[in-house]
Amino acid sequence: MTLMSIPVAVALVAAAVLFVAIVVALVLGMATGRVRIAGFRGHSSADDGDDLPDEAATLLSMMPGVSIVVDANDEVVRSSPDAYRLGVVADDAIVDRTVLDAVHEARRSGGKRLFDLTTTTPQRYVAEANRAEHVESRTSSRPNWLKVTVGRIDDRFVIVLVNDVSDAIRFAQVRDAFIINVSEQLLGPTEALGKLADELEKGELDGQQIARDARQVRSSCDKLNHMVSDLLLLIRAQEPITPSSANRLPLLDQVRETVERLQPQADRFGVGLTVSGDADLVVNDEGGQIDSAVTKLVENAIGYSPEGGAVGVSVTRSKGGDSAVIRVIDHGAGIDKKAQSRIFERFYRGADQNARTADGVGLGLAIAKHVALTHHGDITVWSAPGQGSTFSLTLPLAQ
Structure with missing residues (x-):
């Protein structure tokens, strides 16, 4: 059985x-x-x-x-x-x-x-x-x-x-897909390493071929490191948050700190970053979960924005007044309507990848989703092809 x-x-x-x-x-x-x-x-x-x-x-x-x-x-x-x-x-x-x-x-x-x-x-x-x-x-x-x-x-x-028994079957499907995707991600680095080892073992050292293989190994290892890092963030994003006076976090300060850390990446791709919002909003957070979520949302926005584009990050109070909303707005490629229901799935990768996003493994938005769930909040997206995207991460205010 x-x-x-x-x-x-x-x-x-x-x-x-x-x-x-x-x-x-x-x-x-x-x-x-x-x-x-x-x-x-x-x-x-x-x-x-x-x-x-x-x-x-x-x-x-x-x-x-x-x-x-x-x-x-x-x-x-x-x-x-x-x-x-x-x-x-x-x-x-x-x-x-x-x-x-x-x-x-x-x-x-x-x-x-x-x-x-x-x-x-x-x-x-x-x-x-x-x-x-x-x-x-x-x-x-x-x-x-x-x-x-x-x-x-x-x-x-x-x-x-x-x-x-739907929950059990859905869990099994997610688990199986997760294992398959991780296994597939591991194949690239191992194949590249095997190919380089074969070239070295032959002893007929073709400098150009070895250099090409070495670059492939480095690229595969970078992708593998990215995946391992994101998997650790995903695990951390699912750790429960117990509100207390010790984990109160001024939200705008945290968002500013995260965006400042990503500024060199934005500069490298010619994308402008701006931050605005309400400095009085305080939430509960542990383990840098909110930093992880905002990092992934802003990295995505930078990755899909054209050179000379702009990404805006704002922190505002919700209409009901009991939550804070972090919005990350870009004017990039946008997301097809059919894909929008899947973008928060682990390892889901859309078809519109570019040189900046090629090394991603499809865990960034899953991390942001789990941070929202852990905080008893929510995350939504508005997007249209050619018009950019707006991701809204809603978090309850500190108790």
Whole structure:
């Protein structure tokens, strides 16, 4: 059994136990006359004169997953709210055909149906889910990976239990992509070193060829050093922040210090840097996380700005007054709309790289995102091709 299958197996066993318990409770409730089917509804109202039996209602409320009860007319008479978000139920009806077919089969022949199901989150719930994960708004719905159990309670009622394993699968996908990307980044330096070693081992020293190989080794090593440095910053960006008087940070002072350190880089590429803002704004910070986030945002702005361009960094109070907003504004290449939903992913690299950004490994914006998450803040982007980009890092004010 793989590591991924262990929690799934545990969840299925728990679901099966709860399923049996609920069926027993419902049957006992019906046998004692405490269930009047006409009032068996999922959304209580003043007109509903009947409730689930106490045992069943208690078990359903305690279930960690999603439960749905369907009557003989395929009407959903009780449902967890997440059944709607997962795209299984809408308007008090099962809308997924696979689940509905399983309900019909269970009603006809009894027994229990276990199957995997992939659904999509209805568009009206997507923005809420993305906000919870601090992800930019997307035009497409989110996939949901579900483990479904369907069984008959009696001739009229069928129960559907849904275990959402999407988080585990998404985590596995991120983990696997992370490992693959790191491995690919390591191939360049090792191949370059191997090639140089071959030239030296042959003994037929071609000075020009060795010089070319050496330059390739140096470039690969620089990229590898960049990746290792960014990985360390990414780890640091995920360390929790505990607000205290000892970690209060004047935000504008920190931003000025960061920008001053990056001034030589901007000068080298002919890009102007300016800083402005409210000097009274104070936030909590530890381990230089905010410095790391601002560094990556400003480095990106410099990298994608044309020679003679300008990058502006401002620190202002949010409209609500309880947060500070760091904005990094450039007038460079801009970001395509399709790419904007992915730019905060680890190792994501857009197609519009240039000589300044070629050595990047796609971790800069992921670092900035994690700093926002760690501080219980947010990061957003406005951009359009040819019009530049504005990144806004929002951080709560110090407590």
